[in-house]
Amino acid sequence: MAKLSTTELGKGPANFATLSPVGFLARTANVHPFLLSTIYGEVSYTWHDTYERCKRFASALTGLGVRRGDIVAVMLPNVPAMFESHFAVPMAGGVLCAINTRLDVESVRYILEHSNAKVMLVDPEFAATVREVVRRLGSQAPIVINVADDSAPCADTIGDLEYEALILQGDGSFEGGAPDDEWDTIALNYTSGTTGKPKGVVYHHRGAHLNAVNNVLYWNLPSRPVYLWVLPMFHCNGWCFPWTLALVAGVSIFLRKFNPSIVFDAIGQHAVTHMCAAPIVYASLVHSGLGALRFDRTVHGLIAGSSPPVSVLEGASKLGFELTHVYGLTEVYGPSSVCVQQPDWQEVSHEQQMQLHRRQGVVSPLQGEVAVLDPATLRAVPHDLETIGEVMFKGNLVMKGYFKDPDATEAALSGGWFHTGDLAVVDSDGYIVIKDRAKDIIVSGGENISSVEIEEVLYAHPSVVVAAVVAEPDSKWGEAPCAFVELRVGAVVLEAELMTFCRERLAGFKMPKRIVFGLVPKTSTGKIKKFELRSRLGSADAVYR
């Protein structure tokens, strides 16, 4: 009986290649050599330039002793060198470790030591931090390369080597690309670690390739978009967008600093078509008062990080943004679920549409599955919008694991699912709705209270720009909700007024015990630092329950 077997017709160089996003650069450099790849102030490069620069820098890294699997760390803002590192480092066989530029000396030292980084690229803005890190590391310090930048806020430099000089000396005929095994590591991303030590999330070439493609699929991203970099590239490798942009020959617009005025100017000047950012960024644009005029075209935006307030979705829509809400984590290469818009949403009220859009949605095309499961039994919760479970993913867009942390890896990937730690319910149409981080849930008098639900009510108030609710120790109830609120500039609202507003919209046991007005602390990626608010209140960081 002749059956087709796997062994009969094997893999060979003609019909098999490892999946890697690195090859996207070579193809686009061949197909579109003269199209612009990157624009940073007065500096711009074509795809031919970028490929040439990456080959030269990859050869320089090889010359510095970087071998397959070696870590190359970068501490850079969104500048061309940061983009190029996403290709040059894996071309040299290395693993890119993009470090959050807001981190303190001790965290950076920990990451460099834990990853055993061999080489590090540093922007002048972070030279002082890295100088102290290098001092503490002593003989374990990496080779440091300065990435000179006239527009850096200080002229400080560190390192004996200079990025542009290495590129000049590098070999433009360098050949490097996909590894022999697509499971090989391409990037190591340390999570910001609101508690405990940072954990190193490991990405492989296959996943980076598939996620780069996935971004095109769920966003309907066309060829040759004009992409404004607002999202830091140190955050999940910019959701893999450096590789996506090489795939679709998009041009990257880099900004060193952000404020609403700079972002509006860049959108206008470069005719930006696409951008990604956290809700807080869109909120700042909406509330800036600068967007009185709509853009002269649609700007497609991905919005992710937490549930976007309705006011932000509406305001951004009025500015001319067409927003797609996505959800994910570092461990799943960035966005991994998407709130896919359904044709029949046109039939409901605008307010209802916004509520539908705010949900975390369904699994993205190339991820395997997203599900809300009872963490004890791994059974799916009913689609009743009420029963809370934990969001879990499985598929090719889940990390290899945590670097040098088998216990955390096993816990995170146990039972065949990646456990996000986010708590959610499922709507009747199968769309997931995040209620809270597991550690952000408030347990008051034995009742679970979703901090997000209270925040949503606060965001509905016209004067509220940012709202964050955390648990405060309470002698009677165990815990009680405490709200931190940032008001629109010039707005005056009394606590009593806001309390009344909440009382009309919330069950009694969910009412905030008090409201604290003032600036709410945020991370570099725009996430609210709830751990900092909790520590202000003397609350312990909650454990999973």
Next chain:
Amino acid sequence: MAKLSTTELGKGPANFATLSPVGFLARTANVHPFLLSTIYGEVSYTWHDTYERCKRFASALTGLGVRRGDIVAVMLPNVPAMFESHFAVPMAGGVLCAINTRLDVESVRYILEHSNAKVMLVDPEFAATVREVVRRLGSQAPIVINVADDSAPCADTIGDLEYEALILQGDGSFEGGAPDDEWDTIALNYTSGTTGKPKGVVYHHRGAHLNAVNNVLYWNLPSRPVYLWVLPMFHCNGWCFPWTLALVAGVSIFLRKFNPSIVFDAIGQHAVTHMCAAPIVYASLVHSGLGALRFDRTVHGLIAGSSPPVSVLEGASKLGFELTHVYGLTEVYGPSSVCVQQPDWQEVSHEQQMQLHRRQGVVSPLQGEVAVLDPATLRAVPHDLETIGEVMFKGNLVMKGYFKDPDATEAALSGGWFHTGDLAVVDSDGYIVIKDRAKDIIVSGGENISSVEIEEVLYAHPSVVVAAVVAEPDSKWGEAPCAFVELRVGAVVLEAELMTFCRERLAGFKMPKRIVFGLVPKTSTGKIKKFELRSRLGSADAVYR
């Protein structure tokens, strides 16, 4: 020294899944259960329906004894059962063998015997052919399932089993999907075999997945297109578009018969946005005289199979088609190079633009490489638009090989490249331009003459609808070109006039020796049967030289 190794963080169910296009159906059925998947006359199904029907049919196939690697043959037009087979057969672990419905009894018998097909689906139109095939196969005949169709041209049926009855009896909770190894075979496509026995081209799940995605990338295919099936699904599995349409939740419009009037009606009635076809199909639309009115929207068309004549590109553009020219073969899953449009083409004359568009272009995003190489040395030819070499591909979108034909497989994949047998030159911008099939080149007085070049001149004549040039034995020159020409209905052109037209545009040694007027024979996919023309002239089928 801690290095990231491949073995350190292994694959598991949480972070690894085999690539297969089968899963696209489950996702889209979950995300868009109530959107239409398929429309065939009065029959239409939603994605929920299609998934349900596929699960039921997959369970029925399992019940009939289909096991992993077993061949399920189909002899069907573009109808829902054909679309569903692309999912149900692999869900059951089987391998789909879609047979060209125009084949004669002996060819079908050969394919069924060679593939050892276990089950076969048959449309009433082909019942008579299959009845004779089954008789000849005797005890080796597959189980035959009749796919009843009221709109079939005859009520003849064969087989004891009925497709809809099997679906009714099937198990809607059947679970089947990707195999454990993504290199496992998903489809077996016999090439039409203009000479010798048909060869069975073997596709794997990984390649089918990647090509389905590739179609989205090079075509900028948006979510939820309305896709008109003109291309037969038995041809390279419809270039993998059944899987692509599941990925992007597109709706398939099926037609049993084609003529320009039916195609124009379907485009209007269903608001078609996308279709794929051979140049001959677009030519028939252009020359039908029915397209006096433009479509009320752009219809995106892929055009592939041979170099489209300028008159067809221009005429289709006037109708409202936006055509993208692609090139490929069964061995590379269908289209694998694409004539990517460059922004600066807007600056040249319309005539020049059309000439640029006619080229076979550059490698598609997820294929590895396309190159024009000297077949003896495998060295790349210069980009001079003159030096002829053989088109070769490598990458994940190259077949596993030919089924049960190790010699042909080794020859086709030798030197790390798939050898297409097509001869081409390379333009200064790296775009490839096919000159001829290796076997279609004419050697006259020691000079190589490209039959395509002469055909292009003939197509430029306003009365010529189809042109085909083949070698005719010639006592003086060895071979000489002979042209076969189909004229527009009602046109009267004398051979002398067309000869003069050619003489003004061709070197003397390339002139056709004579021109034969009349209908030119074509295959079911619209390719001209040059072998038939050659045999009329008493030419031997040329071998590669």
